[in-house]
Amino acid sequence: MRRVKAVLRREWEEAVRIRMVLFSVSFFPLFMVGFAAYLVWQGRSLPPQGQAVLMNTALIYFFVLPVVIPLSIAAYSIVGEKEQGTLEPVLATPIRDWELFLGKALAPVIPGVLISWAAFGIFLIASCLILGGIPPGVLSPPWLLSIFALAPFTALFAVFVTMIVSSRTTDTRAAYQFSSLAVLPALIPLIVYSARLTAVNLIFVGIEVGVLLPLNAVTLYIALRLFRREEILTRWK
Amino acid sequence: MIRVEGLTRRFGDRVAVEGLTFEVREGEIVALLGPNGAGKTTTVRMLACLISPTSGRAWVGGHEVHAEPEAIRAIVGILTETPGLYRRLSARQNLRFFAELYGIQDARDRIEKYLRFFGLWERRDEPVATYSKGMRQKLALARALLHEPRVLLLDEPTAGLDPESARSVREFIAGLKGERRAVLLCTHNLPEAERLCDRILLLRTRLIAQGTPEELKRRLFGTRVVIELANPRPGIDAELRLPVVKSAELAGARLYVEVSDPHRDNPALVRRLVELGAEIVSVREEETTLEDVYHELMGDTDAQG
Ligand SMILES: Nc1ncnc2c1ncn2[C@@H]1O[C@H](COP(=O)(O)OP(=O)(O)OP(=O)(O)O)[C@@H](O)[C@H]1O
Ligand SMILES: [Mg+2]
Numbered sequence: 001m002r003r004v005k006a007v008l009r010r011e012w013e014e015a016v017r018i019r020m021v022l023f024s025v026s027f028f029p030l031f032m033v034g035f036a037a038y039l040v041w042q043g044r045s046l047p048p049q050g051q052a053v054l055m056n057t058a059l060i061y062f063f064v065l066p067v068v069i070p071l072s073i074a075a076y077s078i079v080g081e082k083e084q085g086t087l088e089p090v091l092a093t094p095i096r097d098w099e100l101f102l103g104k105a106l107a108p109v110i111p112g113v114l115i116s117w118a119a120f121g122i123f124l125i126a127s128c129l130i131l132g133g134i135p136p137g138v139l140s141p142p143w144l145l146s147i148f149a150l151a152p153f154t155a156l157f158a159v160f161v162t163m164i165v166s167s168r169t170t171d172t173r174a175a176y177q178f179s180s181l182a183v184l185p186a187l188i189p190l191i192v193y194s195a196r197l198t199a200v201n202l203i204f205v206g207i208e209v210g211v212l213l214p215l216n217a218v219t220l221y222i223a224l225r226l227f228r229r230e231e232i233l234t235r236w237k
Numbered sequence: 238m239i240r241v242e243g244l245t246r247r248f249g250d251r252v253a254v255e256g257l258t259f260e261v262r263e264g265e266i267v268a269l270l271g272p273n274g275a276g277k278t279t280t281v282r283m284l285a286c287l288i289s290p291t292s293g294r295a296w297v298g299g300h301e302v303h304a305e306p307e308a309i310r311a312i313v314g315i316l317t318e319t320p321g322l323y324r325r326l327s328a329r330q331n332l333r334f335f336a337e338l339y340g341i342q343d344a345r346d347r348i349e350k351y352l353r354f355f356g357l358w359e360r361r362d363e364p365v366a367t368y369s370k371g372m373r374q375k376l377a378l379a380r381a382l383l384h385e386p387r388v389l390l391l392d393e394p395t396a397g398l399d400p401e402s403a404r405s406v407r408e409f410i411a412g413l414k415g416e417r418r419a420v421l422l423c424t425h426n427l428p429e430a431e432r433l434c435d436r437i438l439l440l441r442t443r444l445i446a447q448g449t450p451e452e453l454k455r456r457l458f459g460t461r462v463v464i465e466l467a468n469p470r471p472g473i474d475a476e477l478r479l480p481v482v483k484s485a486e487l488a489g490a491r492l493y494v495e496v497s498d499p500h501r502d503n504p505a506l507v508r509r510l511v512e513l514g515a516e517i518v519s520v521r522e523e524e525t526t527l528e529d530v531y532h533e534l535m536g537d538t539d540a541q542g
Binding site for chain 1: 248282285286287288289307310311313315317319320321322323324325326330334335337338339340364377380
């Protein structure tokens with residue numbers, strides 16, 4: 001664990017020096033909160049039922065955040081190591097492949113998830129202030145479950161996809177754009193919601209988990225196979 | 238400290254190194270000398286357990302590369318082909334990260350020791366991006382030494398440095414002599430290999446020759462004697478015909494004659510030349526340089542394809 005911690009610390013020391021990463025972990029979540037709050041503000045004179053619909057719509061932004069924040073951290077993390085040629089000296093130390101992998105995977109996921117939750121919290125407070133309370137039917141268990149339990153999985157999925165894509169390119173922007181496809185599973189709520197116009201329910205959360213778990217398993221498997229010493233040094237472009 | 242037997246590595250159909258057998262003992266600095274694509278980096282990577290051999294065996298510090306890669310990585314320090322530093326981080330942050338990976342206890346003191354040693358202490362907290370190439374190379378060396386490795390693998394430590402920086406890096410490497418380490422130094426710089434190393438391994442996919450610089454020179458070229466003539470006559474080189482003469486060639490006023498032992502053979506050579514009517518101005522031994530050896534050997538393998 002000592003070596004995993006060392007990787008995490010170094011990743012974060014580096015991340016705070018990259019403008020794009022700083023942007024995606026600060027301005028982007030704030031922007032999303034502002035946008036969501038604006039939506040709620042517009043419906044401030046609607047009856048509670050209408051307010052609930054608006055708020056549920058706004059919540060969907062908070063599905064996207066835990067995907068988008070880790071994406072940029074992960075893309076810079078891997079492409080950056082390749083550009084700087086730093087993986088070889090790291091792999092020459094006694095670090096195990098899985099320790100490096102775990103450090104690299106957690107480095108974007110931890111801030112990604114924490115910042116998403118924080119943004120969600122800020123949004124709730126803002127809505128409370130705007131509407132003078134949370135309308136009934138908004139903070140139902142399925143919603144909370146989606147926000148809190150699914151975020152780590154969508155974030156991990158985004159990171160695994162970025163790892164796979166990054167191993168094949170030396171261009172951060174290309175890595176970032178390709179990996180953005182990882183946002184798709186997080187959009188399922190949006191799609192279901194707009195198709196059926198129902199609030200999220202338990203069945204829906206179940207479906208989301210049912211989709212995410214196999215996706216995570218498959219991408220984890222591929223990423224782990226790519227993340228072997230030999231593979232990194234001889235096959236990565 | 239390093240023992241290699243029949244080490245081979247292929248990348249698909251391409252053979253990068255083949256059938257390498259050599260040894261580097263404690264306290265020795267050995268050069269792995271070869272042109273681009275000779276397989277130097279590949280060899281070093283196999284010894285650092287970064288990539289695995291296709292066949293053959295190797296031991297580093299008594300551990301076999303297949304069996305105990307982690308034990309080997311803990312005692313090997315490697316200077317990779319490119320410095321591979323985190324450019325956004327400072328020298329100290331870079332070294333601290335590696336100190337943690339190696340599990341160094343007194344990391345602070347150790348980092349300070351090496352940063353001071355390489356003259357980087359003043360700039361320890363500046364990002365590496367602001368360093369010159371020579372400073373980066375020194376920082377990479379500091380990183381390779383941080384855990385006091387018993388085996389040091391240096392892949393072209395002076396490549397791309399200006400003469401001044403190259404010299405200070407060479408002086409440092411020369412200072413490693415006498416420490417109880419084994420050093421394998423990859424280079425295509427001949428004078429560097431000759432000056433720094435106890436022995437030289439000439440590599441071009443296969444090991445073409447090995448020995449001390451002196452041995453290599455002697456083995457390849459007996460000794461050349463240069464005789465300056467006052468009356469050079471074309472054809473005199475062909476008329477020389479003596480058993481001790483391996484080859485003779487007239488170029489301008491100079492006659493180049495190859496013999497195995499000048500002390501024994503020169504008197505007979507001079508006598509014969511006088512018989513042939515030559516007027517001798519001077520007789521001296523010619524220095525063979527390692528460069529001659531290198532081109533002779535590498536040229537040979539070129540011809541073989
Ligand atoms: N990952 C790889 N995939 C395919 N071929 C490779 C790979 N790494 C090295 N090779 C090949 O192996 C051979 C030896 O390469 P290596 O890098 O070991 O040479 P070198 O002696 O270090 O050369 P240089 O002096 O240019 O650094 C070359 O033909 C190279 O193309
Ligand atoms: Mg090389």
